[in-house]
Amino acid sequence: MNDQDNIFLDSFIRLLDDVSGLAAVRAVHHGGDTTAIWDKILHSGFVDALVPEAHGGGGLSRAEVAPLLSAAGRSLLPLAFGHTAVARLLIADAGETLPIGGPILLWPLNDGGTLRSQVAPAFFEAGHALVQRGRSFQLLPLKRGDAVDGFGFLAATLDSDAVALLDYSADGYCLLNWAAALAALASAGATARTIEMSLQHVTERRQFGRPLGNFQAIQHLASQAAEQSVLAGTAARMAFSGSGVAIDELRVAMAKSLTASAAADVSRIAHALHGAIGISEEHDLQLYTRQLKRWQLSFGAQAFWAERIGAARLAEPEGSSVDFIRERLAPLRV
Amino acid sequence: MVTFDHAFRTTALPAEAEDFRGEVKAFLAKNFLSRPPHMCARSWAGFDADFSRALGAQGWLGLTLPTRYGGGGKDGFFRFVLVEELLGVGAPVAAHWIGDRQSAPLLLHYGTNEQRDYFLPRICSGELFFCIGMSEPNSGSDLASVRTRATHDGNDWRLNGSKIWTTYAHKAHYMIALVRTSGTTEDRQKGLSQFLIDLQAPGVTIRPIVDLCGDAHFSEVFFEDVRLPGSALVGTEGDGWKQVNAELAFERSGPERVYSSIVLLDLWTQYLSSSAAAGAAHRILLGQFLARLAALREMSIAITGRLTEGESPAIEAALIKDLGTTLEQEIPVEIATLLADPDQLVDEEMMRTLAYVMQVSPAYSLRGGTREILRSMIARGLGLR
Numbered sequence: 001m002n003d004q005d006n007i008f009l010d011s012f013i014r015l016l017d018d019v020s021g022l023a024a025v026r027a028v029h030h031g032g033d034t035t036a037i038w039d040k041i042l043h044s045g046f047v048d049a050l051v052p053e054a055h056g057g058g059g060l061s062r063a064e065v066a067p068l069l070s071a072a073g074r075s076l077l078p079l080a081f082g083h084t085a086v087a088r089l090l091i092a093d094a095g096e097t098l099p100i101g102g103p104i105l106l107w108p109l110n111d112g113g114t115l116r117s118q119v120a121p122a123f124f125e126a127g128h129a130l131v132q133r134g135r136s137f138q139l140l141p142l143k144r145g146d147a148v149d150g151f152g153f154l155a156a157t158l159d160s161d162a163v164a165l166l167d168y169s170a171d172g173y174c175l176l177n178w179a180a181a182l183a184a185l186a187s188a189g190a191t192a193r194t195i196e197m198s199l200q201h202v203t204e205r206r207q208f209g210r211p212l213g214n215f216q217a218i219q220h221l222a223s224q225a226a227e228q229s230v231l232a233g234t235a236a237r238m239a240f241s242g243s244g245v246a247i248d249e250l251r252v253a254m255a256k257s258l259t260a261s262a263a264a265d266v267s268r269i270a271h272a273l274h275g276a277i278g279i280s281e282e283h284d285l286q287l288y289t290r291q292l293k294r295w296q297l298s299f300g301a302q303a304f305w306a307e308r309i310g311a312a313r314l315a316e317p318e319g320s321s322v323d324f325i326r327e328r329l330a331p332l333r334v
Numbered sequence: 335m336v337t338f339d340h341a342f343r344t345t346a347l348p349a350e351a352e353d354f355r356g357e358v359k360a361f362l363a364k365n366f367l368s369r370p371p372h373m374c375a376r377s378w379a380g381f382d383a384d385f386s387r388a389l390g391a392q393g394w395l396g397l398t399l400p401t402r403y404g405g406g407g408k409d410g411f412f413r414f415v416l417v418e419e420l421l422g423v424g425a426p427v428a429a430h431w432i433g434d435r436q437s438a439p440l441l442l443h444y445g446t447n448e449q450r451d452y453f454l455p456r457i458c459s460g461e462l463f464f465c466i467g468m469s470e471p472n473s474g475s476d477l478a479s480v481r482t483r484a485t486h487d488g489n490d491w492r493l494n495g496s497k498i499w500t501t502y503a504h505k506a507h508y509m510i511a512l513v514r515t516s517g518t519t520e521d522r523q524k525g526l527s528q529f530l531i532d533l534q535a536p537g538v539t540i541r542p543i544v545d546l547c548g549d550a551h552f553s554e555v556f557f558e559d560v561r562l563p564g565s566a567l568v569g570t571e572g573d574g575w576k577q578v579n580a581e582l583a584f585e586r587s588g589p590e591r592v593y594s595s596i597v598l599l600d601l602w603t604q605y606l607s608s609s610a611a612a613g614a615a616h617r618i619l620l621g622q623f624l625a626r627l628a629a630l631r632e633m634s635i636a637i638t639g640r641l642t643e644g645e646s647p648a649i650e651a652a653l654i655k656d657l658g659t660t661l662e663q664e665i666p667v668e669i670a671t672l673l674a675d676p677d678q679l680v681d682e683e684m685m686r687t688l689a690y691v692m693q694v695s696p697a698y699s700l701r702g703g704t705r706e707i708l709r710s711m712i713a714r715g716l717g718l719r
Contacts, residue, residue, distance in 0.1 A: 063344065199717065202718065203718070213713075213717075213719075214718075216710065219713030219718050219719065220706070220709040220710070220713065222713055222716055223653075223656070223709040223710075224656075224709070226338060226653070226712060226715075226716055227653050227656055227657045227712070230342055230633065230653060231626070231630070231633070231657055233342075234342055234629045234632050234636075235625065235628075235632075238628070238632055253621070253625070254624075254625040254628055254629065257622060258625055258629055302618075302622070303614075303618045305621070306617075306618045306619075306621030306622040306625060307614055307617045307621055308621065309620070309621030309622075309624050309625055310616065310617030310618060310619070310620035310622075310624070311621075313603060313620055313621070313624060314603070314606055314607050314612065314617065314620070317603055317606075317607035320423065320596075321422070321599050321600050321623075321624065322418060322419070322421075322422035322593070322596065323422075325624055325628040326631075329624065329628035330628065330631070330632065331346065331632070
């Protein structure tokens with residue numbers, strides 16, 4: 001599937017342009033209401049893109065949906081679109097009837113009952129979370145956190161006193177892998193957009209009588225950023241392959257660690273290319289780089305995920321590295 | 335499109351090409367008597383004419399050439415699989431490498447019927463090995479400044495000048511060289527042409543250059559009134575620059591820009607799997623290397639697909655080469671950082687292989703176009719030049 005052949009992508013991007021302009025993103029970041037945005041997303045039907053047609057969904061392949069998820073990241077869509085799309089797939093597969101129409105966050109818990117992420121998903125008026133603890137899945141209400149986190153986002157918290165709207169058991173998949181895959185795709189999209197903003201800036205901004213982009217030091221920074229972006233985008237697409245309700249852990253590990261590295265590198269370069277103006281709240285660059293850094297820390301960063309790949313390799317050290325990456329990291333066929 | 339979002343289309347290796355992998359593995363298991371890892375680590379700088387001829391006998395040189403020229407009639411994906419398997423075990427492929435990768439496709443595209451009929455079957459059998467004459471003593475990255483000159487001499491040409499850093503010129507039969515046929519260095523890309531040069535011809539002197547590891551894989555080549563027949567011209571007189579640039583995507587996007595340190599990585603992996611010293615730092619590093627390798631491999635397959643469709647994505651190839659050689663160079667640096675624990679017992683072959691790759695790896699981002707030139711090319715692709 002090539003992006004240019006993806007008819008869904010065009011209409012989804014038109015929808016994003018309508019609901020997720022940077023003014024709307026800023027408004028939501030400042031605590032604005034997301035109901036109107038969510039209504040348009042919900043009515044578009046894209047939230048059921050991953051749900052099989054047999055369950056009344058769109059039945060799109062992961063290869064078709066991946067560019068949509070990156071596009072949402074690219075536009076900083078201030079809503080749990082990807083999380084909701086995956087939650088609806090998993091709930092439908094479990095044979096459960098979804099009692100709500102609002103956004104749903106994926107909420108993997110460890111054995112101790114703690115969220116498996118150093119930063120909680122941004123609240124963005126998401127009403128509910130699909131919570132996994134071992135084999136147990138519950139749909140629980142969320143509430144607005146007490147204060148903004150270190151990145152200036154209002155994080156969501158579980159309403160632990162509430163009664164679960166759904167409560168069922170399921171096997172064979174892990175919400176942490178899904179949440180990390182979604183962060184990887186969103187991050188890849190926002191990374192590419194961050195570079196485009198930087199290219200525009202160095203083309204327009206002049207110093208010493210010529211555009212910044214004429215300086216070789218600037219050109220080489222931009223080239224390295226573009227390289228990291230392509231690597232990240234490739235890895236994120238590779239991870240979002242295969243089908244069914246599970247997403248492969250090692251491929252997600254590759255995508256999350258490479259997109260997190262790229263987010264860090266590209267944020268650094270984008271700020272270097274923008275100079276002081278990029279540090280200001282008023283400039284839009286911070287909307288992207290703050291979000292990129294937050295995604296980097298969400299649901300496991302580079303070391304956590306890379307170690308999983310290294311451990312898997314050392315558990316089967318007989319073959320060559322080439323055989324390992326072909327068999328364990330190349331995209332799964334549907 | 336500025337950030338190449340659409341340039342690396344998801345491309346799967348076709349099933350037939352994947353099936354071919356089994357044949358290659360079986361052949362290597364039978365014919366490639368493994369050498370010590372520090373020799374295999376020479377990767378595509380390892381020269382073994384007999385091994386190349388064995389590949390030729392198998393029909394695997396010129397795999398993408400038409401069968402009427404003795405080629406395999408397969409697409410670029412088959413060649414990707416073959417090259418990946420060869421490099422993956424550190425097979426010595428240097429003898430046929432340039433002819434197979436570059437000279438044969440160039441002659442197929444730009445050569446005369448006579449050139450194709452004579453050279454292509456001999457490249458495919460492993461009878462003739464090729465080298466490429468590009469750099470000169472005063473022309474490295476600035477290739478358009480070459481001074482070696484061919485002048486008309488009746489129906490023939492007369493060649494004077496020299497080439498340097500030419501890979502295995504001292505073991506090759508022919509060179510395809512970029513030389514000036516009109517104008518001066520002031521004319522830059524205009525007035526350059528490509529020639530087939532018989533390296534046995536009178537007036538050709540070849541001096542191997544020993545590298546910092548003691549190997550001699552490149553040479554300096556002197557031309558003193560070398561007489562070239564009119565039939566030695568490749569393509570169109572004056573079109574040399576354009577023809578050379580058409581090769582670049584082939585030269586810069588293949589697995590050889592990603593796998594140069596793979597033998598060291600495999601050896602280190604074996605060491606870790608049998609060592610009590612392997613901890614989280616080792617697993618993290620190994621995982622990061624494998625993740626990057628896998629994504630780069632996917633990008634290389636995507637470009638193979640575009641080349642197979644007749645496109646020439648030179649900037650995307652430059653992007654792969656910069657990312658790939660950066661990884662190839664980080665592998666020895668990072669392994670060394672973790673390995674040199676004075677209280678750990680590390681076997682000698684591991685250290686010897688590491689030493690080799692540590693020393694030679696700076697060349698990875700020099701050969702085939704320096705990193706700094708590539709980054710400027712990519713910047714042009716981004717609209718900054």
